[in-house]
Amino acid sequence: MHIRHIKRLVFVSAGILALSVAGCKPNAQAQNQNTEQASSPPAVEVKKTQADVPFVPTPNEVVEQMLKMANVSNGDVVFDLGSGDGRIPITAVQKYAAKRAIGIEINPDLVKQSRENAKKAGVSDRVEFLQQDLFKTDLRDANVVTLYLLPDVNLKLRPKLFEELKPGTRVVSHAFNMGDWKPEREEQVKANNGRTYTLYQWTIPENVPNNLRSSQK
Known part of the structure; x- marks a missing residue:
């Protein structure tokens, strides 16, 4: 048991x-x-602003090609929207003889770094970095605009470009297009890191079609 x-x-x-x-x-x-x-x-659905754009450095080979596509030369005023560590504005005045270059960056640490980089390059007298939201920046002095943002941010920015930029102003974007505003040129750049990057170039027209004044695709 x-x-x-x-x-x-x-x-x-x-x-x-x-x-x-x-x-x-x-x-x-x-x-x-x-x-x-x-x-x-x-x-x-999230509305993109400049603060949503992460800082990803643009390879130097891509920087060079962006400025070549924009045909930067003496007398040009270059605005770089989302300027990160300042390499595009610095290169514009240092190697392409731009009259002046302005970097717009919302991150204060990157603005500080950019100013230090400009000082080291000896171009602080012709390069300026502003801690601003690019959507609040007055772009009317620019005749070249460069950007590396995001697709949604590009579309939101498009009406501002048409409103403030003079006809003939050149716009170059790294990686992302402008929806149904078709680029005049599209180029592939292979960098030393082995990756290939796409660049787009436009010119602000005399007469902007109504459908492009909207931020919609």
Whole structure:
């Protein structure tokens, strides 16, 4: 009787353990599902601003080609929107003899770094870096505009370019186009890092079609 009683206890204990393990599986799955749901971003439309654009340095080979596409020369005033560490404005005056170059950057640390880089390059007298949101910047002095932003930001910026820039102003974008404002030129640049980059170039027209004055594609 004693041995039979022990066997019964072992059988009952094993059954309880099996039920406990089986009961844990759905809870673990539910926890995983909750974790996945929590990590997934909500499906909402976000309006992009300059603050949403991460700083990704443009390779020097791409910088050079952007300025060549814009045909930068003496007398030009270059505005670089989202200027990061300042390499485009600095190169514009240092190698392409631009009269003046202005970098617009919202990150104060990058503005500080840009000013230090300009000082080291000996071009602080012709290069200026402003800590501003590019959507609040007055662009009317520019006759060349360069940018490396995001598709949504480009589209939001497009009406401002048409409103403030003079006809004949050249615009060059790294990586992203301007929706149905078709570029005059599109070029591929292979950098020393082995990657290939796409550049787009436009000229502000005398008469802007109504459909391009909207930020929509």
